[in-house]
Every structure is written in structure tokens, then in C-alpha cells.
Amino acid sequence: MSAISAQDVNKLRSMTGAGMMDCKKALTEADGDFEKAIEILRKKGQKVSASRSDRETKEGSVFVKVNDDKKEAVLIALNCETDFVAKNEEFQNLGKLIAETASANKPASKDALLALKAGNLTISEKIVELVGKIGEKIDVSEYIHMKGEVVVPYIHAGSKLGVLVSLKGINGKDVTDAGKDVGMQIAAMNPVAVDEKSVDKTTIEKELEIAKAQILAEGKPENMVEKIAQGKLQKFFKESTLLHQPFVKDNSKTVAQYLDSVTKGLTVAEFKRVAIG
Numbered sequence: 004m005s006a007i008s009a010q011d012v013n014k015l016r017s018m019t020g021a022g023m024m025d026c027k028k029a030l031t032e033a034d035g036d037f038e039k040a041i042e043i044l045r046k047k048g049q050k051v052s053a054s055r056s057d058r059e060t061k062e063g064s065v066f067v068k069v070n071d072d073k074k075e076a077v078l079i080a081l082n083c084e085t086d087f088v089a090k091n092e093e094f095q096n097l098g099k100l101i102a103e104t105a106s107a108n109k110p111a112s113k114d115a116l117l118a119l120k121a122g123n124l125t126i127s128e129k130i131v132e133l134v135g136k137i138g139e140k141i142d143v144s145e146y147i148h149m150k151g152e153v154v155v156p157y158i159h160a161g162s163k164l165g166v167l168v169s170l171k172g173i174n175g176k177d178v179t180d181a182g183k184d185v186g187m188q189i190a191a192m193n194p195v196a197v198d199e200k201s202v203d204k205t206t207i208e209k210e211l212e213i214a215k216a217q218i219l220a221e222g223k224p225e226n227m228v229e230k231i232a233q234g235k236l237q238k239f240f241k242e243s244t245l246l247h248q249p250f251v252k253d254n255s256k257t258v259a260q261y262l263d264s265v266t267k268g269l270t271v272a273e274f275k276r277v278a279i280g
Contacts, residue, residue, distance in 0.1 A: 074152065
């Protein structure tokens with residue numbers, strides 16, 4: 004077995020970012036072969052990842068990447084176990100790399116994203132590699148790809164919550180500020196859909212069922228239940244769908260009215276809201 008020098012250990016550490024003792028052990032096991040040592044470190048990462056597979060990842064950050072023409076954007080939620088790791092430079096760099104890789108390749112799913120190459124390794128292997136270095140479970144919990152006339156991101160303070168908003172009817176205007184205002188609205192009010200037409204049937208049925216049970220419990224006549232329940236449903240649409248909500252910056256307007264005041268016909272095509280934890 005060849006002697007492992009401190010210089011070799013430092014070289015492997017600079018190549019991989021792994022701890023000095025881990026590098027020394029890997030080089031010793033690999034008999035000084037750097038490529039084998041890197042493979043050993045990666046395998047260690049896989050073992051660490053597997054051993055922590057039952058851990059909860061309630062911390063992390065959201066990352067966005069918007070195309071130059073602002074017609075397309077991706078949002079990634081990268082999770083970890085502790086806020087300390089979420090603020091780690093390597094973790095942040097990995098999140099940015101994943102978002103950039105997603106933006107460049109536009110994978111159809113999270114699994115397809117994880118299989119993409121970023122340099123010599125896949126995204127999945129990059130994650131495993133970092134798990135091996137820091138000893139915490141890391142995973143991509145969300146991947147969103149959105150297209151539109153213009154797509155505007157909004158990242159809430161601390162990067163724990165991210166929103167993508169696709170606007171339509173922009174009439175050639177720069178509506179970035181309006182998109183950010185709507186993103187802030189979505190972050191704060193967490194609407195269930197763009198408008199009543201976008202609410203899924205299951206949610207509507209559940210709201211009507213709850214409303215009818217409440218009305219009967221109040222002792223209202225049975226022949227009035229359906230009418231009152233429909234009224235409660237309309238109230239739900241007003242409070243819980245984006246375009247009907249009072250605008251957070253000016254409660255005298257709805258979000259729909261605010262957007263129309265920016266430019267006639269401006270509205271929201273779709274949105275996605277992702278929160279960490």
C-alpha cells in the first residue's frame with residue numbers, strides 16, 4: 004500500500020469538498036488512486052442518503068430561473084433537514100445549478116430532472132455527493148416549469164416560499180411589477196385557484212357538503228338548504244380564488260380589478276405556490 008501524504012489528502016479535499024478524515028480514509032482504501040477514492044466518497048454519500056431516507060426534510064430553499072424573454076420559468080424546491088444546511092454555500096450553489104439545468108433542458112418531470120447530467124454527474128448523483136459531505140438528507144420536493152405571455156417569479160423573504168405567475172393580455176407592456184404584486188398576494192393569501200372556473204370539482208363538492216351540514220345544524224328549513232349552500236359557495240369563491248380576492252395593497256379593489264387597471268384585459272393564466280416545511 005502506498006503512503007498517503009497530507010498533500011494528497013488536501014488535493015482530494017479540494018477536488019471533492021469532503022472532510023479531511025473522509026478523504027484520508029478513501030485514499031487509503033483506494034491505495035492512493037484518486038478516481039477510486041472519489042468513487043468511494045460518492046458511495047459513502049449513497050450510504051448516508053439511504054441511512055437518512057426516513058428523515059424529514061422540512062428546511063431548504065426555493066430557486067427560480069426565468070428565461071431572458073420572460074416567457075418561461077422554472078421553480079425548484081430543494082429540501083434538507085436543518086436551516087443551517089439550507090444556508091450553506093454548497094447547498095445554495097447546488098440549488099442554483101439544479102434550477103439552471105432545468106431551465107436549459109426543460110425536463111417533463113422531477114424524475115427526468117434528476118436524471119439530467121450536470122457536468123460529469125447527474126443531478127441525482129450531485130445530490131448524493133453533497134449528502135455524503137454534509138451528512139443530511141437532501142431532496143428535490145418540487146419542480147415546476149411554466150410558460151406564458153410573461154412569467155413572473157416572487158420569492159418570499161428567506162427563500163422559504165416561491166410563486167410563479169403566468170400573465171396574459173399584457174398588450175406589449177412591461178407588467179413585471181404587477182406580476183410581483185400578484186405573486187405577493189398568492190404568497191400571503193394562498194388562493195385555491197385563479198377563479199371559480201379553475202376550482203376542481205372535488206373541492207366544490209366538499210365545500211357544498213360542509214355548507215349544507217352547517218345550514219341543517221342551524222335548523223334552517225330543508226327546502227332552503229340548496230339556495231343557502233350556493234350562497235356560501237359564492238362567498239368561498241370570493242375569499243379563496245385569486246381574481247376575486249381583495250387586493251392586499253388596496254382592499255377597495257379585487258385582484259382582477261387591479262390587473263385591469265394596469266392594462267385593460269390583463270389577467271392571470273395560471274400560478275403555482277410552493278412552500279418549504
